[in-house]
Amino acid sequence: MKLMKSISRGLTVMLAGVAACALTSTAQAEVDFSGKTVEFVIPFSESGGSARWANFFAPLLSEALPGNPTVVVRYRPGAGSTKGANWFQRQKTDDGTLIFGSSGSTQFPYLLDDPRVKFDYNDWQVILASGVGGVTYLPPELGEKFDGDANDLKDIDFIWGSQGATRLDLVANLAWKMLGMNVQPVFGIAGRGDGRLMFERGEANIDYQTSPAYLKSVVPMVEAGRAVPMMTWGGLDDDGNIVRDPTFPDMPTFKEVCEATDGCETSGIAWEAWKAFFIAGFPAQKMVFLPKTASAEVRATYEQAFKDIIARPDFTKLSEATLGAYPQMTGKGAEKAKELATKVPAEAKAYVVNWLQEDYGVSLK
């Protein structure tokens, strides 16, 4: 059954390859993917969140695209995802049989001028942007000291498990620093789940999780009295303002906490830097791109397909388990998200680079 399906799929891939080669010269005006195979390439391995995200969209996309092509997820991991992105930069597929999914881990090296980055987001055409949020939480005894501002948290030695200074955790480290909290990151954990485990074991006394992970694993801890939420990173409205996270409307955002805390400002260079990296890391965390060479018809077809997927009556239900209840942006919204996520003012970038060097001794050269 399934095996036969796999085998026949393998054969289809073979035949499709031969057929595609034979047919490249024929007409291409109408975008119809019948009998074609779309490769959805992600620069990560099979085991990460991006794989989950891509495998969620792949079958839906297959249904939504005209001609119902086979959509296969391909993994090109390496060099913190810059390897796959560099590869995608070199591709010239113009018939829509190649799409690429990037994530915050791809955006951050780009923003920080990592020497491995040989790609340029300006060249890519965005067709979908998926967002996510994040929640900071504390152990109950420290949670008592938090009353909407971080003034009483300034003389506590915080420790937390972090994946690395230049990873997504940068947003958390910078936010806590701006609040004047003394947080020592323990670098080198494999995923945020391990950070949560350190918190549960009492080795760490502060942590944050992305919203789906928070809902799934931290909420039970909160209910059992083992953790207290502190703040969210916030959400983004259509004009690019930070507002309360739609999933957690009762929790204050970092912006609110910062305003209430002595010495923390929601303007100026530090704030601009934090905001830029926050947007790149959360509201526009995962994006789907077509190569620069893809035609306008192909792009329009894909935009429509993603619009159709999101408009499915069962989409909210389907996506909740896998992606969390977050906005999936297409068209103009996706453009705007990409813009915010990949363009950082030069001073803000310099500020972050300097801070990474001073506080963690990390140099990106």
Next chain:
Amino acid sequence: MDLVATALPALGEALTLIFQPAQIGFLFLGVLLGLSVGIFPGLGGIAGLSLVLPFMFGMDPVSGLALMVGLIAVVPTSDTFASVLLGIPGSTASQATVLDGFPLAKKGEAARALSAAFISSLFGGLLGAVVLTFFILIARPLILAFGLPEMLMITLLGLSMVAILAGRIPLKGIVAAGLGLMVGTIGEAGAGGSLRMTTYDIPYLIDGFSLVIVGLGIFAIPEIVALLRQDRAISTTGGLGKGWLEGVRDWWVNIWLSVRSAIIGVVVGVIPGLGGSVVDWIAYGMTVQSSKDKSQFGKGDIRGVIGPESSNNAKEGGGLVPTLIFGIPGSGSMAVFLGGLALLGYDAGPHMVRYELDLTYTIVWSLALANVFGAGLCILLSGQIAKLTTIRFTLVAPFLFMVIAFAAFQSRQSLGDLASLMAIGMIGIFLRRFDWSRPAFLIGFVLSHQAENFANMANQIAGAKFRQSFGTGIEYIASPIVLAILALTIVSVVIGIRQSKNILGNGDTPTGTKRAPMIFLLCITGYLAVALVNALSIDMISDKIFPILVSGIALAGCVALIFRMKMTPESDPLFTDFERGGEDGAAPHGLWSTLSWFAFLLVLSSLLGFVLALGIFFLSFLRIRAGLTWLFTAFLTGSAIAFICFLGGVLGRDFPPGLLQSYFELPWPLT
């Protein structure tokens, strides 16, 4: 017995859920896929799972789970074929099986070794399932008791196995492990991201070497090359010797060994963050330490097969405990499994264990049933597959070269994969030739990352705890679990040092002049010295301290060895050189000419792409080296290419492209 009262009804419900024709069908399909994936060296559970992942979305949850669990459960069963029959670790879970399983196959007792391995796998798998059943309800506090100091201690316990596997000259074993640890540090440091022994100009090395490539390079390539030089079948007797019943009897005689090893497997599997790649080594080490007569280990002792094989299937059941309770994957395949679970609409975690217990228990049943199906099928097939050892190896070798090159390429899909396979293979060949312990090297490599990370992180947290108060700090680093594992480690080292002479080598070994072994030692010393200098140039303490420490110790070992080499005569076992006598020395074909066939394939791939290269390689190899007729040559070449295209197509994997492909657009599979 609250526990039983919760577990039993849910177990019953789960049983009715799984015992439906469709679900059993999917389970069986998963088992078949898992067996087929596991049989190819280097392709593990991840490759198999990502094959079924695209179908998960929208599937009935029980069927989906049955398919995935069936697949995961039997990979460590069928990977034994490669380990025993070919001396190639089928996956990272069966590396230790090679040590005794392969010598048994050479003696012509392949069928016995295989059936002992499968029955041990079956038993371990079932034990793992039983543990999963009850443990999953109570394991939470236990798992939370394993903090970073405890995990560091388990890692050190794993490293202490080097003592027993060090071989004839303990000092050489220590240096080999040090070298493995140092090779493991190549790339971006886990803590601060500093680059070690690489630059941004060599992007390949930034991620370090993958375990698959190192495993294949250290074990597979030296073995294939050595066998190929003989130009005969693997089984020296040409037959299969005792049948599979003998193996089952062997297992029964050693039932307690099997129980113990399975428990080790479960325990190590349960602790998140350790990964399963050390389980078989710990089990092997413990097997040797606890045996009275150690003289046959490394030369074909059936207990050396039963121990690791009982543990590696048990590990899967253990590994599911933290995966399901915390939603934190214990290994790469578990991470993909979690992804598949999400596509089925479920999220692993306390919620699932508490409120979806019947569904959770379908995993247990799937695990148990899959182990029975898998081991049963393997035992049925083992007689037939074992005949592989009676075929002239020259006809098998090109297929193996093909499969391991393909498998290695899957790790990063870069020509760097093929180059590093060749480079590590060379190291493996020299380690083998000069009688340096390859297991020691591999254990060092496997544990390098964990040892460094856990040590760094435990150190930082301990610092913070000590700042709070001295008592809190001590309580943190010297917990009862830490002390208990420490004691175990010390015992293991003491026994190991006392016994290691007896294992992996006694009797006379050929020695030649001092020159060749000395040059190799100097090369290792040189590398370690360069790595030390490189580590010293790093700014961040957290990224430099571990390589400095390890290379310092290993260098001290090298210096001591150099002095010993100066003092001792040429006939000392220190100068073992297998090219100077024995089987290798008398081989009809030279080492370099044989190895260059493999190099030929890799170079050709980098020029013409993999599939075209395979065509030329097969034609020339079979015609020139094997001396076959054109007809037979063409037939084998055709079937090899058809096979690899099928494999690549079904798994949805690319083939290595060459220079040619960067100039011309070619249709699949030539891309």
